[in-house]
Amino acid sequence: MTATPVAAKPRAIASGAQQKLLAFASLIALLVFFSLASPNFLQTANILAILQATSVNGVLAIAATLVIITGGIDLSVGTLMTFTAVIAGVVLTFWGLPMPLGVIAAIAAGTACGFISGSLVARMKIPPFIATLGMMLILKGLSLVISGTKPIYFNDTPSFPLISTGSLIGSIFPAVPVPNGVLILFLLALAISWMLNRTTLGRYCFALGSNEEAVRLSGVNADGWKVAIYALAGGICGIAGLLIASRLNSAQPALGQGYELDAIAAVVIGGTSLAGGRGSILGTIIGALIMGVLLNGLRIMSVAQEWQTVVTGAIIIFAVYADMLRRRRAG
């Protein structure tokens, strides 16, 4: 019985590679197109602005990818991000503790919430859509309650904004001041990509998505692994919370709802299947970049805001449709 999930894996990687190539080609096409359309697009400052704008959505999309590969969905990533930002605000501003504690608290809070979501899904068998919808609202409410509905500023922790807006790379290569937030996104992507492809946790992540029953029947603690993946996704949302709070120098408690959909869109454009069992972090990063480039490019071209939304929606549908066609032909 173990054969099923294990056999599913190489195929997942092979088809994933093609989709990644396709998504990458689309990204390059968009970059070329916008560069031709406006001289202001391909400027260092603008490219950095796109990366900066993508960093938070990219990190959230990594979290969403993990859950989606298991065949689940996580609607709480956006408000969980906000919740962890508020927790960082409580630790750093309300309690005046040193910065590393705030960072740890945010990631720990995210992991704990992910653990709860995972337990609701895996142990109590509540459908992921409902469990995480409930968590989304609970966390949205708690963020408002804890913060007193007002933004919490990090003025007492002057180094906090540097987490996202400082530039380690820029201090070595002054010509390319890539913000730390972007660096964190790419390092995280590498780490999670390695985890998915090289570790037991990663293998079970795919296996749960392609055939959960088989995993269960082969005597593996399927529920335990699933909870672990949700908890990991929650911890990653904690990183997103730190990035956004650091960028805004404040925890904005009312923000977050709707961000889960941006994250899921990036995952889907990147070729991860909503049915589970198939997907990649590289694809997700490319998906997030496509969304960032698209929105920025349309703005640079002064396309009216109403139409920006229309185009973004159309691109999501086209990307998924193109992927389906290609796979139907391959299969």
Added chain:
Amino acid sequence: MLNRRSLMAALAAGTLLATSSLAMAQDKMYIPLVSKGFQHQFWQAVKAGADKAAAEFGVDVTFEGPDTEAQVDKQMDMLAAALAKKPAAIGFAALDSQAATPLLKQAQDAGIPVIAFDSGVDSDIPATTVTTDNLAAAGMAADKMAELIGGAGKVALVVHDQTSRTGIDRRDGFVNRMKEGHPDIEIVDIQYGAGDQLQSTEITKAILTANPDLKGIFGANEGSAIGVLNAIKETGTTGVVVIGYDSGAAQKEAIRSGAMAGAITQNPVGIGYETVKAAIAATKGETLPKTIDSGFKWYDKTNIDDPEVAAVLYD
């Protein structure tokens, strides 16, 4: 791959259409407005004013704002994209002044003048702030009240709060104007209802009970004014003149039915228009006053449907 190619072609065609209109207007001055919102009627009215000024002065204007006033990071992305376009000047209504400071510094370093509008930006970078003169607007409400109650009698105020700038200015504007211009009118009570309709209703009921000879009530924002109306309806009070602030479907209906004598409306169209006008002046190096009043209007049953008034009202 065929489908992918046709998708790209469709995208290219669509965007080429957009660029062609942009290309024609390349040498025009470009002024982006980054607002606190986009979909709300109030912001659409600000946009209409900006578009009007753009047509009149021959400049290019874009108007963007996040879906909700919570999305501070999305507003930052919009501001960053606007700056990347190397605009002549920029109009900005900050959701969070602190978060915007690095980008505003970037604008300042690039020599791009910033015009703050609506509630403005808490910083000294903006060349000017285009906003409603709430003191003067509430003063006008006081004059109208005096006129409607015959220059003498007791009046009360229901205000949204005593801490926000608009709350303080509208209260003081009304009270001071009464003291200076209408000495026979006595202000018997000023209460605060957080702009909450229900809370304002209860407050108003208490005021009405305590002052049976009350002649008029001023509700200083939309929620306060609706609360006042509710209380009058629930208690069956007659003969009290109600003056409101801003618009919204409920207030407009009350004015049409006669339950409310009239209201002050801010001029969102004027905010958009004056912002663009000030931006053009700033690029020419003209000195601007610290604030520019975008104007306000009194509206009642007689002029609510005038095109000029209807244009600044929202549902």
